[in-house]
Amino acid sequence: MRSKVNPGVEPKAHSPRNHRTVHSESSRNVGLSPPLVSNGAGNYEGIQKSPNRPLRIMKFGGTSVADAACIQRVVEIIRAAARESDIVVVVSAMSGVTNKLIEAAVQSERGNRDAVARIFTELRKQHRAAVTALIESDTQRNSIGQQMEELFREGERFCEGTMLLHELTPRVRDAVSSLGERLSAPLLAAVLYESELPSQCVEATELVVTDSYHGGAEPWMDLTRERSIARLEPLIQQGVVPVVTGFIGATEDGVLTTLGRGGSDYSATVLGTALDADEVIIWTDVDGLLTADPRLVPDARLVSEISYREAAELAYFGAKVLHPKTLHPVMQQGIPLSIRNTFAPEKLGTKISAVGCANGGGVTALAAVTEAALITIGGPGLRGVQDVLGRTFATTTAVRADVLLISQSSSQNDICLVVSSLHAKRTLEALRHEFSHDLAHEKVEHMTLDATVAIVTVVGQQVRAMSRTSRIFGALGQENVDVIAIAHGASACNLSLVVARKDVKAALIAAHREFQLSELASAMFSVSDSGKPVSWAYESERTGSDAD
Numbered sequence: 001m002r003s004k005v006n007p008g009v010e011p012k013a014h015s016p017r018n019h020r021t022v023h024s025e026s027s028r029n030v031g032l033s034p035p036l037v038s039n040g041a042g043n044y045e046g047i048q049k050s051p052n053r054p055l056r057i058m059k060f061g062g063t064s065v066a067d068a069a070c071i072q073r074v075v076e077i078i079r080a081a082a083r084e085s086d087i088v089v090v091v092s093a094m095s096g097v098t099n100k101l102i103e104a105a106v107q108s109e110r111g112n113r114d115a116v117a118r119i120f121t122e123l124r125k126q127h128r129a130a131v132t133a134l135i136e137s138d139t140q141r142n143s144i145g146q147q148m149e150e151l152f153r154e155g156e157r158f159c160e161g162t163m164l165l166h167e168l169t170p171r172v173r174d175a176v177s178s179l180g181e182r183l184s185a186p187l188l189a190a191v192l193y194e195s196e197l198p199s200q201c202v203e204a205t206e207l208v209v210t211d212s213y214h215g216g217a218e219p220w221m222d223l224t225r226e227r228s229i230a231r232l233e234p235l236i237q238q239g240v241v242p243v244v245t246g247f248i249g250a251t252e253d254g255v256l257t258t259l260g261r262g263g264s265d266y267s268a269t270v271l272g273t274a275l276d277a278d279e280v281i282i283w284t285d286v287d288g289l290l291t292a293d294p295r296l297v298p299d300a301r302l303v304s305e306i307s308y309r310e311a312a313e314l315a316y317f318g319a320k321v322l323h324p325k326t327l328h329p330v331m332q333q334g335i336p337l338s339i340r341n342t343f344a345p346e347k348l349g350t351k352i353s354a355v356g357c358a359n360g361g362g363v364t365a366l367a368a369v370t371e372a373a374l375i376t377i378g379g380p381g382l383r384g385v386q387d388v389l390g391r392t393f394a395t396t397t398a399v400r401a402d403v404l405l406i407s408q409s410s411s412q413n414d415i416c417l418v419v420s421s422l423h424a425k426r427t428l429e430a431l432r433h434e435f436s437h438d439l440a441h442e443k444v445e446h447m448t449l450d451a452t453v454a455i456v457t458v459v460g461q462q463v464r465a466m467s468r469t470s471r472i473f474g475a476l477g478q479e480n481v482d483v484i485a486i487a488h489g490a491s492a493c494n495l496s497l498v499v500a501r502k503d504v505k506a507a508l509i510a511a512h513r514e515f516q517l518s519e520l521a522s523a524m525f526s527v528s529d530s531g532k533p534v535s536w537a538y539e540s541e542r543t544g545s546d547a548d
């Protein structure tokens with residue numbers, strides 16, 4: 001069993017990385033594709049390796065690699081961490097790139113050749129500017145430039161095909177939208193190389209094996225574990241930092257898939273679990289998990305510690321800082337997850353673990369799904385329809401629409417369910433198909449969609465037990481916010497309310513004030529004596545001090 005060198009990392013319930021045996025032959029023979037790794041001339045500082053080094057997965061989001069200056073910061077963070085840990089980096093596309101790629105794919109389907117060309121011109125400009133600013137060596141610059149150009153051409157070919165067919169298939173949509181990560185990962189690996197940190201870009205298609213559900217594929221952990229260990233372990237043993245494309249996976253046959261928007265967080269925890277890492281760190285553009293979305297609640301404060309359960313509820317109910325499935329893999333294995341700020345790396349951020357932080361049964365944070373849709377199935381004949389709930393759930397599962405909330409009237413005349421707006425149309429179509437016979441025979445009288453709602457969720461370790469319902473009703477009432485539906489009880493730690501979308505901000509602000517989250521969050525804040533991050537210290541750009 002490896003001893004921990006990092007006091008900031010909680011011991012896990014299982015034995016850490018006992019499968020990470022040293023494969024001396026394969027380590028020596030590992031193929032390092034030039035020019036992104038050490039040239040063997042020994043001119044690297046190298047990563048100090050010891051048998052006791054913890055393994056950290058560090059994921060950098062789009063804003064963290066938005067431009068050359070941001071990428072330079074990321075390199076410094078990786079360099080500092082690599083002094084004491086083995087590191088696997090997971091990287092998102094540069095900020096805005098995935099949106100642009102999806103737009104290009106959509107415009108291709110519509111036959112808008114000029115719009116597609118414009119988008120690719122912008123993308124080339126954005127990436128070339130970063131290469132020019134960050135890579136000094138001509139050879140390296142040409143090599144990475146060529147690699148990127150091949151990817152742009154690949155994307156353009158996919159768009160050409162889409163234009164010819166007038167059809168954007170889910171598979172092609174994934175192929176195009178994944179290009180952002182396939183561009184940013186080699187770029188970051190090349191910059192690390194320039195900074196004398198041996199590194200190699202690894203495409204997640206080699207590691208993350210998924211089912212074939214394009215646009216929201218689910219990883220298969222056993223195969224993913226096998227492939228990740230086989231591919232990454234030798235690199236780590238050699239002191240090479242793998243830079244893995246987030247967001248992406250592939251079916252067993254090698255067809256590229258994506259894990260859903262914002263999926264790089266999930267990539268990081270999937271890989272962390274596959275490699276039995278000691279910690280996963282999500283590096284982003286805010287100080288950590290906050291008591292509410294700071295764009296909607298300006299008073300939002302940092303939550304310094306939180307339990308997996310609470311964080312999972314917040315992610316599921318719209319806290320964009322974490323992809324909804326991020327917590328699933330790590331909570332099963334007890335791997336700690338941190339959220340930290342790339343632009344203030346000296347701060348501790350949020351630590352997510354099994355225990356979290358007791359706050360006397362109070363509310364920890366709020367989340368909101370601002371784009372939700374309420375589907376109502378109803379009519380007096382509904383009582384006579386066989387297995388309505390079972391069929392409803394089977395239908396939503398088939399179209400992979402998470403039901404955020406469901407309620408059935410006691411007379412069984414109506415069922416209403418709330419799904420994300422993203423899934424609303426296809427859920428309604430699928431339900432209409434499933435109940436078509438009952439609709440035709442007027443057993444189901446109506447099936448309607450209200451696309452103007454939002455869900456506000458209150459999360460705390462014992463929200464249910466402490467019955468926060470009356471307080472939140474009171475607070476929203478004062479702001480004239482009507483509650484359309486409420487779900488209370490499915491989970492001990494959440495309470496969800498459906499409100500009109502126009503009211504979501506007012507509802508969040510009122511609830512934040514009612515539960516005094518600005519004050520409570522700062523009371524929970526626990527910093528080490530020195531005030532420095534407990535896991536390791538960074539050379540803060542702000543103070544210029546070497547805090548190591």
Ligand code: ADP
Nearest residue numbers: 061062063284285288289290292293319320321
């Ligand atoms: P990244 O590009 O690093 O993946 P995201 O934009 O996906 O970053 O997520 C970070 C953003 O999530 C923050 O800038 C913030 O606006 C938003 N956000 C929403 N809810 C929360 C919350 N509870 N805590 C922190 N950030 C939140």
Ligand code: ASP
Nearest residue numbers: 092098247261262263264
């Ligand atoms: N680039 C992808 C997206 O924008 C994945 C991610 O950023 O996590 O959805």
Ligand code: MG
Nearest residue numbers: 061262320321
């Ligand atoms: Mg994100």
